[in-house]
Amino acid sequence: MSWTSGLALTLLLAAPLSAFAQDAPPKTLAQITPEIDALFARYQADAHIPGMAYGVVKDGKLAYVKGVGVQNLDDKSAVTADSRFRIASMTKAFTALAILKLRDDGKLHLDDLAEDHVPEMKGWVYPTTDSPRIRVRDLLHHVGGLVTDDPWGDRQQILPQDDFTRMIAAGVPFSRAPQSAFEYSNYGYALLGRIIANASGMDYADYVRQAILTPLGMTSSGFDVTKTPKAHYARGYRWENERWSPEPEMIDGAFNAMGGMQVSANDYAKWVAFLLSAWPPRDDADTGPVKRATVREMVQGLNFMSVANRIGTSGASACKQAAAYAMGWRVAQDCDLGLTLAHGGGYPGYGSHVMLMPDHGVGVFALSNRTYAGPSAPAWDAAVAMDKAGLLTGRAQPVTPAVADAFAAARAAYAAGNLAPLDGKLAMNFLMDRSAANWAAELARLRAEVGDCPIAEPLAPTGALSAAFRLICDRGKLDGMLLLAPTSPATVQALRFRVVTP
Template sequence: MRALTGGMLLLATIVAPTVVQAQAAVQPVAVAPAALHAATPEIDAIFTKWMAENHVPGMVYGLVSGGNLVLVKGLGVQDLTTRRPVTPDSLFRIASMTKAFTALSILSLRDKGLLALDDPAEKYVPELRGWTYPTTDSPKITIGDLLHHVGGFVTDDPWGDRQQVLPQEDFTKLLAAGVLFTRAPEMSYEYSNLGFAILGRVIANVTGAPYTDYVGKTLLGPLGMTASGFDVFAHPQDKRAIGYRWENDAWALEPTMKDGAFNAMGGLEVSATDYAKWVGFVLSAWPPRDGADTGPVRRATVRQVAQGLNFQSVNHRPGSSGGAACPGALAYGMGWRVVQDCEFGLTMNHGGGFPGYGSHVLLLPEFGVGLFALTNRTYSGPSPATWDTAALLLAKGLIKRPAVPVSSDLAAFYGLTRTVWAQGGVAPLAGKVAMNFAMDRTEANWTKVLAEAKAKAGTCDTAAPIMPGGALTGAFTWVCSSATVHGELLLAPTRPVTVQALRFAVEGKD
């Protein structure tokens, strides 16, 4: 924010407006096929280069736009022995990208009235009731705490990944014995696979059926993800991407881990063809709009997964574009890392690291676009290549935000704003202002300061459109002969519609 000093004349109390893009009931424009086809060799080069540098045997990447898988490409091999090439139907473990399915399953149970996010987890998992917390004033861990990774557990990626095969009865014993805390719950974000494994147990206990059954019936089945599931040994073995690790300058086979008690944190296996259906479904929740809500989970509920807590951090975008990009604000939502990016706006992403596999997904809800990449090498998360592809699409103009419509009320009052400026007084707003307006500045003082501002600005082109920040607020910039006018119009939240604030800042030319 620039200080309004020196060459700028302030009228009313104003912060130089920073327009926040509002969600509009206008669907994003799908990526043009011809333009995407022309850019495909560059996209291939990004992923191919990343594969070679990271010793990845096989990969599949996909781009979803307009709800459809508009680009998908298999690279390398899914099996070093048979040399079967990776295809869109090859099956990969997606590791922690499973957490998004778990989180939405929990929210669907909330929607059905079967649990609340503020409920203590021990209400549904009795083994937690005897736990010893770090302090006597520690709060009991809630369902929401587990969703947001604020349960007080230690980061457990190396240990948690290998618990995938743990039998359910052994998990019950582990919970009954109690666990160690790294801090009191709700004090800080710290990523926990254990927390999401407990959420899987919550789902099982609430529904009276295995966690995998509920995810299958609630999400996988309705979305047509018929090739996907948790029992990897039941899937066609000739379709499976075999997992490898890179050590001593050679690939070594990772053991295939069967489905177990930690499946809710990372056990799902998908094909690119199937996973694109999930990406398209999640993206379809944006923007908020009227009309039928036909998905397996309500659109408003899906959008809730992007709500993080106050434990935010600075995010530096992965990939070659990250060095030049401004830092983003990162918070963990529910199964998603949520970043406000200065170019992409709201972004949702998550990696998947697992013995034998690495993956990454990036959603750009304001653009209606999702990208993902799945690999068969241990912890080889292709986040740099995925973000670089998004940056390439943006730079080439292949992805665009839809224009935010100006509400009829905002348009009408913006017309009056132009009249106020032209006449040098607020008489055109008579009977159309909120009760605070005259209290904040008298009509006589408005006349005085408007005269000073117009003298400083000179002749202005007021034809520029207003940029809406929502249905009731907008910002505008007028280029004048001697200065630039930055303005903000703010309507009151009551009926009939009135103005609560009209703000101008005149910035003199250097």
């Protein structure tokens, strides 16, 4: 099927309907923070959470942050933006980026066999004789064939490194052949932590601190909770039998790469802002601890796509998401929010969630101190509230000279009723797909229905070589799309017009 047919053409033709929609004047973030506060307050009460910290990162900074409840039930100390919470599986994004940085630095390749970096894996017995051996990238994407191991994996946090070495050498029972399906594995990310240690020549926690945390100024973040100042320590609790009880305080151990990090809201916002700064691609100086292109690579979904409801109260009525697991992130396309990156964190004593909207430079996160409390719903509901308030403004895609020139010629062709203005600008397929005579007939039909179209709304580029457009005509409107071919100079490979239904 050609690019100009099927779903791709449908998406391009549909673009002007949203691109040119006239919304109500946007509100400010301050105007909707009472709504956001109410979402989290309701969740905190319903989920029996002692304390929470949540924030909104927008335009490269922590635009709103709030602490509610207490970080310690004994002294009733209040949660603040400096309270430190374990973030559980939200650690996986740091692990994934650390692997990619080592790749950038030439210390490993994503297609390396994991056993080349963890020799104890070489004796593993695979489930079938045709099973591929596990690569580094398979562990990143949870397609290594290892069994889902929540909650077992959470309790391995304190496992000493020597015990982990013996565990690896003993082998694993596989859930399925590697690379055959997605199955979430904490064990797999613990193996990535061992790969990071072996490839970097230092402990996993030390490498993450040196390569990511310190350059980002995340001085309150780390893995050794025993060194947390009491004044900032959010103690973890379980809600059971209608009361809270403290969870064991787990020390840093061999499974830290899958869920051991501790952060404050102020610190975590720096991480979120850094990630969001990778969009859009641009020519600015690349000054981060990891390249922008590498951050964007981290959120490429592999395959094994799923169709899911949006998280939160709007999920039942919102259009479905297409989702996949990338590297430490669940990646989904949302018809209102655009590209979304999300991950939860569940842990004995803690629950957390983060969701990013790179198209808009906005992220929402929440940290809590109750076992497996997953504040995903209020985080996503806050994002939807921001969208409805007009606060999620898209980053403008520039109109390239090639697209502007081709569009001007296309408008001239419509006005002339023939393709003469496009002479020398058409790709070799254009007149093979529809003859000049049929194009003249089509343009005549459109002009008879809507008349002249003297006004063009601003183009809505969908890339450097494509755009959706809207023309304002005497008796209606025309939506259309323009697609250039990969020739030098660029030429028009597809042009479509559609009368807008009143």
